[in-house]
Amino acid sequence: MADQPLLREEADERGVLRRALPYLRPHRARLAVALGVGLADSAALVAVAPLVGLATVALLDGDRGRLGLAVALLAVLAVAQLVLARVGELLLIRSGEDVVRTLREQAVENLATAPLRFLEAHRSGDLLRRATGEVAALAAFVRLHLRNLVSALATLGFTLAVLAGYSWQLLLVQLVVFLPPTLLVTRWFQRDAAAAFGGKASAEAGVAATFTETLTAREALQTSRGLPGWTRRFDAENRQAVRAARRALRVENRIDLVSLIEGLALVALLGVGGWLVTRDAVGVGTVVVFVVASRNLFDSFTDLSQLVGEVATARTGLARLLDLLSATRPRSPRADVDALPARGELRCEDVDFGYRTDGRELHGVTLAFPSGSRTGVVGETGSGKTTLSKLLCGLYAPDAGRVTFAGVPLAELPERQLRGRVVLVPQEVRLVTGTVAENLALVRGAPDRAAVERAVARLGLTGWLAGLGGLDAEVGQRGARLSAGERQILGVVRAVLADPAVLVLDEATADIDPATAARLEDALDELHADCTLIVIAHRPATIARLPRVVRLAGGRVVADEGSGAGRPLREEKVRLA
Numbered sequence: 001m002a003d004q005p006l007l008r009e010e011a012d013e014r015g016v017l018r019r020a021l022p023y024l025r026p027h028r029a030r031l032a033v034a035l036g037v038g039l040a041d042s043a044a045l046v047a048v049a050p051l052v053g054l055a056t057v058a059l060l061d062g063d064r065g066r067l068g069l070a071v072a073l074l075a076v077l078a079v080a081q082l083v084l085a086r087v088g089e090l091l092l093i094r095s096g097e098d099v100v101r102t103l104r105e106q107a108v109e110n111l112a113t114a115p116l117r118f119l120e121a122h123r124s125g126d127l128l129r130r131a132t133g134e135v136a137a138l139a140a141f142v143r144l145h146l147r148n149l150v151s152a153l154a155t156l157g158f159t160l161a162v163l164a165g166y167s168w169q170l171l172l173v174q175l176v177v178f179l180p181p182t183l184l185v186t187r188w189f190q191r192d193a194a195a196a197f198g199g200k201a202s203a204e205a206g207v208a209a210t211f212t213e214t215l216t217a218r219e220a221l222q223t224s225r226g227l228p229g230w231t232r233r234f235d236a237e238n239r240q241a242v243r244a245a246r247r248a249l250r251v252e253n254r255i256d257l258v259s260l261i262e263g264l265a266l267v268a269l270l271g272v273g274g275w276l277v278t279r280d281a282v283g284v285g286t287v288v289v290f291v292v293a294s295r296n297l298f299d300s301f302t303d304l305s306q307l308v309g310e311v312a313t314a315r316t317g318l319a320r321l322l323d324l325l326s327a328t329r330p331r332s333p334r335a336d337v338d339a340l341p342a343r344g345e346l347r348c349e350d351v352d353f354g355y356r357t358d359g360r361e362l363h364g365v366t367l368a369f370p371s372g373s374r375t376g377v378v379g380e381t382g383s384g385k386t387t388l389s390k391l392l393c394g395l396y397a398p399d400a401g402r403v404t405f406a407g408v409p410l411a412e413l414p415e416r417q418l419r420g421r422v423v424l425v426p427q428e429v430r431l432v433t434g435t436v437a438e439n440l441a442l443v444r445g446a447p448d449r450a451a452v453e454r455a456v457a458r459l460g461l462t463g464w465l466a467g468l469g470g471l472d473a474e475v476g477q478r479g480a481r482l483s484a485g486e487r488q489i490l491g492v493v494r495a496v497l498a499d500p501a502v503l504v505l506d507e508a509t510a511d512i513d514p515a516t517a518a519r520l521e522d523a524l525d526e527l528h529a530d531c532t533l534i535v536i537a538h539r540p541a542t543i544a545r546l547p548r549v550v551r552l553a554g555g556r557v558v559a560d561e562g563s564g565a566g567r568p569l570r571e572e573k574v575r576l577a
Helices: 016-046 048-061 064-112 116-120 124-144 146-166 168-216 218-223 227-278 284-327 385-392 415-421 436-440 449-458 462-468 484-497 514-525 540-544
Strands: 346-353 362-369 374-378 400-405 422-425 502-506 532-536 548-553 556-561
Touching: 016 048, 016 064, 016 146, 016 284, 048 064, 048 146, 048 284, 064 124, 064 146, 064 284, 124 146, 124 168, 124 284, 146 168, 146 284, 168 227, 168 284, 227 284, 346 385, 362 385, 362 400, 362 556, 374 385, 374 540, 385 422, 385 502, 385 532, 415 422, 422 484, 436 449, 436 484, 449 462, 449 484, 484 502, 514 540
Parallel strands: 374 532, 374 548, 422 502, 502 532
Antiparallel strands: 346 362, 346 400, 548 556
16 A cells, blocks of 8 residues: 555644745745834833833933923824834734735645545544644634734844943843743743643544544434444543643643742842942942842743743644645646547556555456446445545555546646546535535536536426526535435436536435436436537446446456346447537
8 A cells, every 4th residue: 555644643843834934935025024114112111111210310310301302202102102002013913914914725625635535544624623723722822822922022033232332230130030030930831831832633534534523423423323322432532632732721820830930030130229229330220220130030931931832832833734735735736638539448457555564455457448338337335436436536555556637647648738628526514514515516617507407408408497496506515405316316416517528426326216306317318419428326327337347356347248138338428528
């Protein structure tokens, strides 16, 4: 089996910002402007302390001129900071939202084109959490906390620079009393933060996955009376999520010790500052500057300490999202294959395939499906029929051998060319909430209403569609208002609208009543003559309509024969517009 990358429960947070750089580059100009305005805002805030010191000295000296100048500059600075803060906040939020939008769109695009093996190897709830929940958390961080984080870091840097210019002695006191214990507390927090917040995110993803599966399997759980057992499982996972959340909260509360350290540092500053003033080592204005600026220093550390939990959560979420983007990174776009015909033979040659490393579902399968041929594929459950259909459509890559269209391996075809020529209608057709017309338009080229009506008429389904309520009939949430057979017919119509060279139907009539199955089979009779039709089916009536039958057993081809009772499909086919 080909190696399949799997997502880790706890994402690697090392180098997370470096890994995020490719998604920042398209927005670097706006981010630079936003950061520039934010730095100017912080510089204006830090400049308040020197001006207050200047006003204090002028007041002590009785210099009204300097006092007036200091007061005027403070007023101008207050207005400037107000404007810069507002503009900087808006620019930073907009820039951050642009980055989040890029990540969200990339996640959706990657999952839409991710290998089927990858999607099947993960719980849908976990993928949903990473692609939506983590992005939503990042968006909330950008809106609520990013500006405060940038402001706190810039203010801290500017404040240290200003204080160093006034008195290295007082700065040393501040750093010795405040910095070491604060760093120890921060290190204590960081030691357990990654595991705590990563465990919390993983536990919440597990709860979301189980809840999603509960909604999907609700009917089976109710009818089989399996709901109590499933509820116990959900309760266990929910308790685990609560424990993980409490652990994360305990780790986050360690940061509150920084407030106590701030108080001790301020006491030390006033004591040492007063002593230095009595020895004429520094002036009263310098001490005032330190007292005012220390407030900025402490506030910056407080803001950072309060944001540590938010940053850790955002960092964990970003790492989990980047892991998803990395694991689902689209393959390099392939150039269109020159002169690839619109119609051609579909062939598989010595194909082996297995979902696991310890077994194979298909063994040495070699089959050819000439253009315009009609073939039924039959076999017992587990014989490999559905697996073969997905290989023929390029949804899986074979572990050995190859699958080709018109002589070109499917693995070498760009997605656009492959999906334009080979279309699969699965047993369970997926519909979106909306009208019949909206669901039928979900094909390449987005056919208009007139094209859809012509296709329905040429397939002989006009009366059936009228019975549904017409093209504007609502199908309900995910097609819940339609029967399985009605959804299958819509799936076939949608596939035919794509005008494929090869149409593969996987158990299209397995779970529908004979009348609906007959209507579906009649519609298939109307496919144009050069469309290759491959039907995987159990119903004898379905197989009897096909001139060729391939039988599988144990993942091998055991027979390739005519159906005997089969009648040729009508030749007078009409090509859909």
